[in-house]
Amino acid sequence: MKLSKMHLKTLREVPSEAELPSHVLLLRTGMIRKLVSGVYGFMPLGWRTLKKIEDIVRDEMDKTGAQEILMSAIQPSELWQESGRWFAYGPELWRLKDRHGREFCLGPTHEEIFTDIIRNDVSSYRQLPLNLYQIQTKYRDEARPRFGLMRSREFIMKDAYSFDRDQEGLDKSYQEMYEAYEKIFTRCGLTFRPVEADTGAIGGSNSHEFTAISEVGESEIAYCEHCHMAATTERAEVTDAAPQDDIEMLPLEKKLTPGTKTIEDVANFLELDKKQTIKALLFVKYDDEGNKDGYVAAFVRGDRELNEIKLVNALGIPEHAIEFADESEMSQATGCVGGFTGPMGLHDCTIVVDSELPGLKNMCAGACEEDHHYINMNYGRDYEGDIIADIKTLLEGDPCPVCGAPVKHARGIEVGQVFKLGTKYSEAMGAYYKDENQEEKPIVMGCYGIGVSRTMAAIVEQHHDENGIIWPMSVAPYHVIISLVKPGDETQAKVAEDIYEQLCAAGVEVMLDDRDERPGVKFKDADLLGIPVRITVGRGAADGVVEYKLRRDAEKEELPVAEAIAKAIEIVNSEK
């Protein structure tokens, strides 16, 4: 493509709303364009890269035998009511009505639709296993869309659904997808880590998130350098402190602790280790209609951090069904006292106790009375919980739940996630098959997503410098850019045109910058756009010499035209 004919509008300025490098660079290169908050379009170069990512995804999916289909983006509410997710999905589900008042949503994911297909089409074990996928525009009405393609309201996703006879089949399907994902993200040039993850609103038993490592990512992962443990911090198991069975319970004592509203304060005031204290976190709960539906008090050891995802999982409710309570309001109903709440004296609320607390002796906790704490509080004797569960977060330096070595934390971008759904949807929606003995059994499902547009942003996060993007060859919008220094110079124009035609003929995707612009502008744009190979045709053209440079390297080479062409073809073919 000749740039003089291409619609390309690069920006010199950093768009004010963009913070992340990927967001800034995708806007500055003109590859994406913002319509409104969280809604982007792909311009010619951006769309070329996006299609290349799609094609890598499609190729690896097809190799596993998965079959591509395309379901509607619009979904009737009835199916979501069958699965129980019409409420569970919360306000991120973008709802709408048709002209007759019938309710629909714009699909953020398609478990219901695919389950509906299968319950109609599949009746016998002979039709299984099966894996169907689609690459589709999806919707999530984010409260705070941000970071460009990273968290947008309309985005492109690949979602696949596997259907098996039993758990063993699912395990195999899951493993196939897991391996396909490793190939896909490797081909996209990403440094990534598959980590154990929470299943969230999708449900099911097991899940891995594929996380592209990046400081700016919104996923926090914990991993161990001594073993293979890697999980999102939302999901990572935490090893409970050893039960203190050999320590004797001391008599409960109430202490005056004026003004000690934080764990820090009370530990200092009473000269205790924070590990001897219990921290309270108070929540209000909402029902399906969005009405207040009681209170929750969660207790963890004073030096721990509460994990809200584990808490809602323990309560069996969706994430959006709780939020931090207004303490003064909660105080009247439950007897809690802001800054001095403990598990004793609380009433009319669900008490969730972290799994290690019952084993710990003689703890200090709020007395539900202004300026007072109890010391020597003991589980069973002094307080009890309605639910006991691991509700704490694995912090950096905590012992690895597998091998005990101190864990590390890292940030990353969730580019894919795989789930073992099991029979959650098939049982709720009646997707059964008959086995060899004509016995009806629920189909065992898995689901597998890739954020295609988000992957594009993640690639930019990992492949850029201060001058612009550095596309890996596999997803570069074009392989080679020819910067023609003086389009008015006949010799230069002819050499550039020759190189352009020879490269095109060899199947290389080439941009020819024949614009009537200063050379500095052309070089800046070439660097900004991140085309892997640049061939500069300038004064040397008269002697048959051009400049050859890879975007990722600092060095340039002066080469005879034929050699530059050969070298470009070689690197494109080996890396594309």
Add this chain to the structure above:
Amino acid sequence: MKLSKMHLKTLREVPSEAELPSHVLLLRTGMIRKLVSGVYGFMPLGWRTLKKIEDIVRDEMDKTGAQEILMSAIQPSELWQESGRWFAYGPELWRLKDRHGREFCLGPTHEEIFTDIIRNDVSSYRQLPLNLYQIQTKYRDEARPRFGLMRSREFIMKDAYSFDRDQEGLDKSYQEMYEAYEKIFTRCGLTFRPVEADTGAIGGSNSHEFTAISEVGESEIAYCEHCHMAATTERAEVTDAAPQDDIEMLPLEKKLTPGTKTIEDVANFLELDKKQTIKALLFVKYDDEGNKDGYVAAFVRGDRELNEIKLVNALGIPEHAIEFADESEMSQATGCVGGFTGPMGLHDCTIVVDSELPGLKNMCAGACEEDHHYINMNYGRDYEGDIIADIKTLLEGDPCPVCGAPVKHARGIEVGQVFKLGTKYSEAMGAYYKDENQEEKPIVMGCYGIGVSRTMAAIVEQHHDENGIIWPMSVAPYHVIISLVKPGDETQAKVAEDIYEQLCAAGVEVMLDDRDERPGVKFKDADLLGIPVRITVGRGAADGVVEYKLRRDAEKEELPVAEAIAKAIEIVNSEK
């Protein structure tokens, strides 16, 4: 692909909701699947055909130099308010709100979005001309979605937008698109006719509709076999009857015409030709908010048919802003009398008179009085219109407006439409460029749509028989199907496998029907699915002989394996 591994569910029964052959066959082949009324998904084979149509469209668009992009499906209402279409588009525009209450629509077309891009990106004549296109899921909240992919609420469309300096540039862009469309529909195997069309809610001056000829189509076209005239009946010009300047006006006379509520009745009763009568049609008008906003009476010669599209164009309002009036209600306000309404005596309503009426003398029309008509009514002397315009329909047999020969009518499916928008959107939304003299001028636009999913249905309408679909090679989901008669027979299985591998190696797309089914089922499915070439591997396999048959032909041939393979490769390569 082996059928034993493919998700394929064909139906023996005709689905009850389907009437059209394309709808029946696309459902019976399992190529599409209905989710709810007007919302369909594409299953593996259907999706393959759809992608092939997309690829043909993409290829021909790219050849013209048009650049592919992808804009969001979701569009903020603000842009539609700028263009004035937020109301004009009517209830087919599928509207929704986000969680903050902001209004959006699901795009049925993207003039606003593309104009918005261009007003931001283009400032100079040097950036023009430009043609941008996308292949995208679009939405239209149809009152009565029907006929499967033919009129659905979610569908796939290619829409392109051209941007030029002036009318001459637009004429060239329009012509390029027109020619690309001819190539696209030809490659898709369609018999079609480009016809002049109304511009409807899109607007602009000129338009052609590409109509795939089909008895079941919803478009009605008028064409002339003696010249090149072809237009939708909505749009086709009608030659006015010659003015009767030489006839003298007779004195107006009121006649008792008891019970003659139709033109037929009154013409018989008064022994007049219907051409001497005037027919009245009464409408109520609605404003932008959907409130009643006055009445309209339209008058045409008694033997003519009113053309509602021409009427709303004459009134300068959208199609959904009028509907037939409740006569008793309208009577009080305007003095009309059901069955006896004429242009005399009407008040408080907009009178639209067909363009030929002022030239016609001594006409008979209702007297706005029960059981009475006037005769010898003359325009100017006895009645006048607020608007005079061609508001009649070109009927079969009417003289061709170009050459005068009797016109023919045909039905067809609108698979594409091209529009000269001119400066409608650029002026409304402020998309200007500076010319060589730094003078600001509005960008001159065109827009060009193809109903990609509807094209799939149109192909089936034109290519099927009583046994199923007969796909043209270019859009067939697979080129060849190998029907393996006895998968349990080792020789047959080996021969089939060999053919399968040799064809795949030659780049042919092959289905191997290795299912454990009776041969009759396999043949029926092969015919139903419409795969262009069938190779049957049966008893002859032991002697190296197979049966070769084209879906479109009745004859079968017994051929040696190698010859059947060669023949298949040849026909696939020449037609794909």
